[in-house]
Ligand SMILES: Nc1nc2c(ncn2[C@@H]2O[C@H](COP(=O)(O)OP(=O)(O)OP(=O)(O)O)[C@@H](O)[C@H]2O)c(=O)[nH]1
């Protein structure tokens with residue numbers, strides 16, 4: 001299924017039904033009392049997070065949602081029927097935005113978020129009966145259901161993000177560490193969408209996200225970078241994948257950090273490890289002195305992968321799921 005991480009939807013909640021204005025009519029009862037029932041509430045629109053979904057593709061295909069109105073009240077104090085609520089399924093990790101305001105987000109499976117409230121049903125006239133007014137001659141109108149145009153933005157939920165320049169071997173690394181089959185190619189921008197893989201042991205489930213390559217200027221929208229950097233905003237750890245066979249591997253390290261800094265300071269604060277990949281292409285493997293923990297691996301041949309996996313499974317910054 002196509003990966004879609006942004007969608008605009010319109011939602012219209014049902015209007016409330018009108019209250020009824022009615023008086024009882026019965027044989028032998030000359031002046032019956034007021035008996036107009038209440039209008040039903042209109043149906044509301046909710047979002048519900050569903051862990052089985054990974055994309056907003058469905059919303060792209062079907063962007064309009066509305067619920068039924070409440071029925072009007074009737075005589076004999078009969079209330080109108082409520083409009084049924086609807087729940088739109090979305091993947092966990094979405095943020096809902098209305099213009100410039102964030103309305104809310106859904107992170108966990110089955111969590112729900114009200115996005116358009118149904119109108120209230122109006123009260124029927126019998127409700128207005130009082131000691132001073134035994135024959136109220138008015139009933140309320142139902143209120144209108146909310147109508148909104150909303151932007152839904154998906155920020156994938158993953159524990160670890162794989163970031164690096166195009167072709168550094170991120171997808172190959174994901175495939176080597178997990179059972180994922182992320183597309184690999186000897187050209188830049190093979191990976192066009194984030195791709196998830198999972199590391200699992202008895203205690204933890206660690207979700208790793210393979211990202212499209214980032215290039216200089218990614219934070220300004222160059223390459224594919226910007227639109228995807230937000231998917232790593234929620235990770236606990238970043239793995240910077242660097243092709244050690246490149247002429248100046250440390251320049252790659254610098255430029256990734258520069259993009260992080262320009263995107264948002266938050267990315268820079270995240271714990272990270274460095275993976276120097278493609279050691280199989282080197283006769284001698286240089287060792288760099290960096291602040292971060294570094295691994296020297298060959299994702300293609302499998303060298304050093306087990307050590308990296310063991311480290312990640314024991315890394316405290318990665319929360320158990
Ligand atoms: N020799 C060698 N080649 C590797 C290694 N890892 C990846 N490659 C090759 O490098 C090329 C790019 O690999 P990918 O895994 O697609 O790289 P990527 O970082 O995901 O690339 P983008 O998705 O385009 O950003 C492919 O031809 C891989 O076979 C490695 O450890 N050694």
Ligand SMILES: [Mg+2]
Nearest residue numbers: 170171190191
């Ligand atoms: Mg890739």
